Structure formats: structure tokens, C-alpha cells
Amino acid sequence: MSFENEILLAYHSADDEPISGSNKGWVSNFNRFLSTLLEQISGQPPKIRLVTESETNMQLYSDATVLITLFSKNFLKNEILIQGIHEFAKNSQKQEGLVIDGLSRLFKVIKFPFEIDDLLPEYSNILTYDFYQIDPLTGEPQEFRRFFGNDAERSYWMKLVDMAYDIYQIQNKVIEEAKTIDEVQSDKNKTIYLANSGVDMIIQRDIVKRELLRHGYKVLPNHSLPKEVHALESAVKDDLAKCCLSIHLIGEDYGYKPKGSDLSVVDLQNQIAAQHTRDILAYNEKSDAQEKFSRLIWLSPDLKNVSERQKIFIEDLKSDAASLDEAEVLQIQLQELKSIIREELVTGGRFKTKEVKLAEDEVTINGEVVYVIFDKIDREKTKPIIDYLQGKGLHVVTSLYEGDLIDLRYLHQENLRRCDASLIYFGDSSKEWIKTKLQDILKAPGFGRVKPMKASAVYLENKSTFDQNNLRNNDVMILGEGEFEPQSIEPFLTKLEIQ
Incomplete structure (x- = not known):
């Protein structure tokens, strides 16, 4: 298939009036920046033609691979521009279609928010590209009048980069029939x-x-x-x-x-x-x-x-x-x-399932495995508990905080999958932290656990800092108060049948 104009950029001339301090308008800047990004992505200068309400040759719309419409109130009031959209859509349907594998050949750009779906309902399901920012203080939309700076880099340019990649993808689908990409996406x-x-x-x-x-x-x-x-x-x-x-x-x-x-x-x-x-x-x-x-x-x-x-x-x-x-x-x-x-x-x-080690090879573990879970801030406070449990002949594995996040996350799940009992220490950490850990224990079967835990407990450094009803609802034992005393975890050991 051969197209005379690969990309058609349609806009109303009133939307390209010079911006203060510049002799270029909003549309001219948009076209310049988009052309640069497309060339960087594809390695070739893009073929873009700009058309306004003065262009009555509808064949231009039929000859386009991609149509970019810069919607505004002026645009939507103009019959010639609207007719151009319908002509492009009609011609696209005769070929591969207006939407191919979820990607649209029509790009709806909005530089200031207003409702367009009521005026063009037949294209309401096509994604819009919103080139404006929301004021974080007032919640009001603001049109970009400056194209460089922190706010512009975060909003305007990120959206423009996404759009450039989408245009590049749909061009490949229509013109080059990129079957490999289609198979991956399906x-x-x-x-x-x-x-x-x-x-x-x-x-x-x-x-x-x-x-x-x-x-x-x-x-x-x-x-x-x-x-x-x-x-x-x-x-x-x-x-x-x-x-x-x-x-x-x-x-x-x-x-x-x-x-x-x-x-x-x-x-x-x-x-x-x-x-x-x-x-x-x-x-x-x-x-x-x-x-x-x-x-x-x-x-x-x-x-x-x-x-x-x-x-x-x-x-x-x-x-x-x-x-x-x-x-x-x-x-x-x-x-x-x-x-x-x-x-x-x-x-x-x-x-x-991945093959990773718990703390050492499973074959070398003798006795029950207890997973002691604590936040980094409470690491020192848990040492007496860990020493005591190990003195009782238990194999203790603990929370880790050094290393790659993905590995730490997986090891935490693996510990929950393989331990015989779990003990959460709650000291100076947040309530959100302990809620997350309690949820992880409930979801241990989802990590591959096949047998119930013999015991599950929470050691509270200060019982007044947390609603204990939440713990009872999670079917865990409530232990401790203040500094660690061996007798405070005897009920936990009894569950494990440790004397």
C-alpha cells in the first residue's frame, strides 16, 4: 500500500496564533517537537503535512496513514475539518481498519479539556492525548504555554514521547505489516x-x-x-x-x-x-x-x-x-x-516456582523452622528473642533488608512457604507495616505453602499502640509487653511442643 502523506496534522488556524515571547504558535511548536521525536525513534525524517480549515481537498485525508487532530472549540465548529475526519475514517475502514490490534490511526489531541464525545460519538472509544496540566492546588486545568521546565518535562514531553511511539507502531502496522509485533501483542x-x-x-x-x-x-x-x-x-x-x-x-x-x-x-x-x-x-x-x-x-x-x-x-x-x-x-x-x-x-x-535457598539448604535444617519477622528499625530488639529460640533448638530465619528488592521480596515469600511457625515483632514500626505482614501470613498458601502453620504470633512491645482485636481476627497469638522475657513466649513454644 502506498500513501501520499503518511501523517496528516489537522488543526484550526486560530489555534496556532503566536505565543507571547515567540513568533511560533502552539501547533507549530507541537509539530516541530513531534517531528524531532519521530525522527529519533524511526531514524528517518517523518512525512507530515499540516492542513487547516482552508484545505477542501478531501483526498489528502484518504491518502494519510495517520491523522492527528488538534481538537479545540474552533475545530469542532468547522464543517470542513469534521468532514476530513469522517473521510479519513471511511477510507481506513476500507483498508486495514481505523483501529488495528487495539491501535488507532486517528490520534485525538486535546490541548485544553472540554467534552468532545457528545459531538463526535462515533470516535468516543478512541484514546485521547491530553496535552494540558492540572494545577495541584486548585485542581483546575492549565494549557501549556511554556514547553520547557520541570512541569513541562513531566507532563507535556512524557505524553508527547508516548504519542510518538504510538504513531511509530501504527505506521509499522499499516505500511510494513509488522507481523512479529502483531503476534507479540496478541x-x-x-x-x-x-x-x-x-x-x-x-x-x-x-x-x-x-x-x-x-x-x-x-x-x-x-x-x-x-x-x-x-x-x-x-x-x-x-x-x-x-x-x-x-x-x-x-x-x-x-x-x-x-x-x-x-x-x-x-x-x-x-x-x-x-x-x-x-x-x-x-x-x-x-x-x-x-x-x-x-x-x-x-x-x-x-x-x-x-x-x-x-x-x-x-x-x-x-x-x-x-x-x-x-x-x-x-x-x-x-x-x-x-x-x-x-x-x-x-x-x-x-x-x-523458583529454586532459591531459605537461609541454608533445606537438607541441613534440623528441628522446627521459625520465621521471625521484624522491621529494620526493630532489628536490635529482636536479637534476644532469636537467641532464645535458637537455644531451644529451633532453626530461625529472619527478615532481610540488604540486597535487591526483588530477591528480598521473594525470600520473604519463600520463608512464609517453608517455615513451621511465624513470629512478628512489633515495636517502633507503623501500623501499616504490621497489617501488611499479617496479610502476607494469610496469603502464604498463595506462595506455595501446603500445610498449616503450627503457630503464628505477634510480639507487641507496647500493647496500647495497636488494636489487639485486629490480631485476634487474624487468628494469631498475642505475646509480650515491654522488653523480652523468656516466659512471654512460652505459649508460642508450647504450640511447637518445645519444652
């Missing part, structure tokens, strides 16, 4: 659901998405989610059925509520993914063919101004994840999250 094991997030997590989501795309993974949803709740639920279910993993990024913003729903789009996607996990588990119990699906839920470690509604949502997330071995809540730095995502995908994560 593989369920290479398809990831990256849930839409609140406005405060847009940058973090873009970072994760870009990492996945650059490593050859297909990321869904690759279209704008419907604004009505039933249509949204259907779209999310369809996308999840094509994926092996869903990733949910949770920040301070609860997210917008689609029409007909009391829940936000962030909340809905998580609930649908949780139900999808349960459906997969039910299917696997009845079938010899085992489907693979898991969820990673990332909580920003920088949560500060969290509303009561968001607090409830986060607690519900944690409770739900604790009941499913296939779900994990992580509150770590974003860089660490990216490493864990890679581990989950490359090694098979919880679907693949």
Missing part, C-alpha cells in the same frame, strides 16, 4: 491491563505504561473508557479477558464517577478486576487448562491529603487483596514497583 501473556488512575497518578501511570510498551508488552485499555457505567463495565471486562496481569495505581484522588455510578472509575476497575480474578480461580478449579491472572495494587508512599472516601476505598482494597492470593498491595517507591512488575512478567511471578 499473546495474552504479553498483554497487561493498566487501570486508569486519578488525576494525581497520571504521570506515574504514563511512566509505567511507557516501560511496558518499550519492553514489548501490549497495554490495555488502549481506548478512552466509556462515560456510562454499564458500557464501562463491559469494556473493562473485555479488556481484562485478554490480559495476564492488571496493575492499579492508587493515590489521593478517588477519581471521577461515570454516569449511573456512585463509584469512581478507579474503584470500578479494581472491583471488576477482583471479580475477574475470582472467576479465573473458579474456572481453574474445574478445568485442566489453567488460566493465569494476577493483580498488583500500588499505593503511593507519599499519601498525605487523603479524603475519608479515599481512606475507605484504600482499606477495602487491602481487605480484598488479603483474601486473594493472586492480589498484592505494595506501598513502595515507583522505581521498585517497576522492578516487581518486571519480575512478575519475566519470571512468571507467583505462577512459577
